[in-house]
Amino acid sequence: MVKQKILSILVLLMLFQHNSFAQRADRMVIDSLLRLLPTLKADSAKVNLYAELMLAHVYYKPEQGIIYKQTALELAQTLNWKPGIAKIKHRAARLYWRMGDFKNALNYHNEALGLYQQTGNQHAQGRVLIEIGQDYFDNGNLVEAKPALLKALQFNKALGYMDNMAKAYDIINYLYLVQGNVAEATKAAFDYLKLSEQLGDKSSIGNAAYLLASNYQALGNTAEALKYYKQSLQLAVERGDKIDQIDCSRAIGKIYLSEKNFAEAKSYYSPALVLALELGDVQIIANMYVCMGHYYRARGQFSEALANYLASEEAYKSISHKLDLARLYSDIGSVYTSLGKYREANQYFTEAKSLYAGLNSQLSMGDYYSGKEKLDSATGNWSSAYLHYKKYITIRDSTYNKETLQKLVGSQLQFENEKKEAIAKAEQEKKDLLTKEEIKRQRNIRNASFAVLAAVLVFSLIALYQRNKLAKEKKRSDQLLQDKELLLREIHHRVKNNLEVVSSLLALQSAQINDEQTRDAMQESQNRVQSIGIVHQKLYQGANLGAIEMKDYFINLSESILDSFGAEKRVTIECAMERLDVDIDTAVPLGLIVNELLTNTLKYAFPEGQQGKVKIKLHKKNDGVLQLEVSDNGVGKSGITHGTGFGGQLVSLLTQQLSGTMKEEVNDGTKIYFEFKTGKAA
Template sequence: MIFLYLKMNKFFLITLFLISFSGFAQIEVRNGLFLYDEVFVESDDFQSDYLEELEKSLSVIPIDSVLRLQVLNDLGYYYHTRNLKIALGYIEMGLEEARDKNESYWEGKLLVSQGAILLRMEQLDLAEKALTDAISKIPENESWLLYTNLGYVYERKGILGEAFVYASKTLEIGEKYGDTKAVAMAYSDMSNLFWKQGKFDAALSYGLKSLEIFEKRGLKDLDYDFTFHLVGQYMVDLDRPKEAIVYFTKSVEIGERYGFYNNLSDTYIAMANLQAKMGEFSEAQISGLKALRYAELLENEFMIMRSYMSLGKVGNASKDFAKAADYLETSILEATENFGDKFYLSLVYEELSKAYEGQGNFQKSLVASRKSDELRRDVFTAEADKQVAQLQTEMDVAQKENTIMLQEAKLSRQRILQVFYLTLAGVLIIILFLLFRVFLRKKKYSTLLEKKNEEKEFLLKEIHHRVKNNLETISSLLTLQIAKIGDPKFKQIMEDTYTRVQSMGMIHLSLYKEGNLKKVEMKEFFNGLGRFVFDTFDASDRIRFEANMPPIELDVDVAIPIGLIVNELISNSLKYAFPNQKSGQICVQLLEKEGNLYLKVSDDGIGIMEDSTIKGTGFGRELISLLTRQLDGKMTLVNDEGAAFSFEFQLNTAA
């Protein structure tokens, strides 16, 4: 109970109690005190009229009462499970009143609630600011909810390592002050972060540990409900669908009882995905529409976006690709340009690529697939994975050492009067033993890391080798096919394709041979590419090739598109710039200057005439244009004693 003494005369107090509070279950007046029964603290009696009764109480709680600030905070925080805009309105009202009263503590509490609501409204930067502003105003023993929501902000931004740091901070505070809710929340959040990394076994272990603590606490609240949803999702990914249904059903039961629209939308999305996977497409469609209905009631753009994504996945699974594409395109529109959660956005583009492929639109499918890969690379960085793994190890080691130290302290207290010196000697031995074990563990861990790094390098080298071999196989198949083609135009198309595949294969050959698994030395690559293309066109004896440039190394993601551009331009020069067996020269130059890359491919042939007939299919020009845009570059053509193509790429953007 929260008690607040009101300075009012006895007659007015009794009248107020009899007239105003007789119908309010959460707030009463007894002996001159306001009694407020906080929900999910002393009970989980969160009935359908709970928020309505709290709203009514605002009209009779004195404006100068601190209890009014708590009621406004609770209204805002618990309304955010039903309607985000109404919730934000109450919090902003509370913040204004708290600042007028110079109530720093309640200003901090309201800022935490504001951050939680802004987070769910996809205003991640504003949410982060509200939460960081609250840090100095909230006492440490109550700050776990603040750090939990800061972790959510970084999770939604795709910075998983930082998100894990804040989940660890929540756990540390919970264990320090014996707050079981904080501990349960920390394990729930950690399980979600492991799931996003694809570590489903670890996710399930932490999720079940969280549920166990929630159940001992005995209150069915919003976060307990959401953890049921999370564990159900982990069961799905571990291919345990029957168990997943049990957890999803429990989550829906709690969500519908208390009106947790956000959790209901989440769980129906997961159920739609599972039902589609099991071939129950009608049921999956119904679940997806339920998820969308709850998301729209909540006015939560993130949940609306994910609901449309789930409907799109159902469409793909049932091979209704046109409907799937419509849902997924709507999902992207709902996300807007400033959408913060790159993880879920990457999943939408992945499904959209499948929908386009199912419709036979392979170009759109490729663009969507590349967008998905780009977003995933932003989220699943090696640094984030290493940070999470290190924090997990440190946390596990700290907990184990904590347990050992507590056991040793208890043993020491039992024997201290009888064998003081012996106990002291034993403690010293144990400390030395622990230090030795820590040393061995660190040494073992360091050796394991070195071994894993060597294994990763070997696997990456093997991948480049296999990609090179596969591309050579494709080249061989193309060569066999070209030999059987009679149509000159079609044969030319196949030969162009052959040179493009061979160009990519040479990149992976370079990576494999040189031992640098990430970068390609471009001068040597251009010389090799020139020899190959010249041999293909039988032009080595009349056309001279020159790579007039210093050695320069580029990441493979940049080297491949630049290699394809140069391949296209050299091939075009050999086809059209030197008619009638004319002799000449083709030059390639690539330089890095002030953070930019400058590429120039030129020949001293007949040039490109403005009134000349366009030759070829045009695919080569389209490919060059697409690759230039991919590297955020621009192209310039100069006709002067031949043709010269110049490109400028921003190196940081390209990389």
């Protein structure tokens, strides 16, 4: 579930092409450049003006900006001015990138890079290297994007171009998010923030806060995400940057919408739409109408959703944003499906598919395939619905266990198809046999014996054939079970990895906290997360996917807690118990209980560096009751069984969850006993 959330958020971020904070050109700036253009002579100054005019159109109307490319290039080439030719090709590349034409964007970026190398413009080389990586990334080609971006980062680091480095970290953050590596993404975001602060760029500082919010959103921590989004929004308000205010409001509204908090979502969407209309920027207005469409669609108000979607359609057409238009057509098709207007829905899905084909951007087509599957299901076209659903799943899970998942689906389909073919073939053979027998019964008595013999022979052959076929089917079934077990182990592995990420983030956060009490609370939370992570580690490493071997688990847990307190040399922990397998529903609460008891013991039982020993016992009685004992030879102060702290409350709640009882004995140390009526062994 967490992976699915992570992936849906990350793909959406990639499709926005990480330009939420880039400045769009003002119409007045473009008008002033156009007024100045006829007054200039055909020299290098005019080439530079063309370059500025093209740049001003990147975030305004890129399809209009590309019109100046040929004239500007011819002038620069006539002047034989290589820096000017490089600049015009560079601007053309960015215009093509903004239009979603990544093939032309890459071609022009590479040509500009070669010219910048010839003219010795290293700063421009560093920027183009970053933008080449961005071309690959926004086209969904992560294999090429990562090495290109890392190469660009190293190039700019070596030359000390901090502004280029900040841009690189911005995009690398999104790259790691799409790959599911939230820890590396967060590191890149913090590097971006640090550089932005050194540069004194308040806009970039706000952007970095926006990225950190996105990372927390990817982890499912919407509270922290909202905190940083609102921080970024406040910075935008202070700067008077309406565009950034709109972007932050849109992100905040999306979180509230995902939580079904419609009132809060609308409280951010509606002012953002008003700001967009005040700005008069066609794309921003279109984006906000799409958000309002999503809002009404989530509430089941499909007519209102359709009205908002249609309001954004002409806007996207006017600025040639084909990628945005393709996604919009998929949304409109889905709404028409919900309204029962299947013919209109199909028309819009056809338009969306045509646009995607021209863009060659497969990673963006998740909404299209999902919507098409629902339309096919609604119209009874089950085979097509299945194919579209399969494509949707492939895109959704492309960065998580892709090979294993495809192998599993392929094996299952092959197994089902061959099974159907075998049954159909057997039925046909039986029909043929009955026909032959009917003919033989009509023959004379002299051939009767031969007919019976032939029938017995045919039946024997069929039985042998069926036996072989069943053996093959059993083999395929066993393979399918192995594949499913492999997938289950991978799921536990992923959960363990994600818990390690959460633990790392807690450690990172606690390192920045000066208050000792708060830092201790963060440390305890980290230990609790690690205790659960060890459970999932034991599951995917063990032979039995349904149970945990508790002695080995307690040993690993004890070592982890001792390490976190730095108490390995003065405190020993003994697991005085036999091997015992316990199901995961019991193992997780048991692990958390022991974690709390060991934490409490290490904090209070051995003051001032005192040496000590802790003993853990767990065994299962004949009646199925689990008995747990944790004892120490410390100073005899525990109170966890009747404490009011969070740890004591947690132990009490977990004991109740396992239908257990708990008692404490203080005599030459502390002993705590538990009995649990749960505890079925797997």
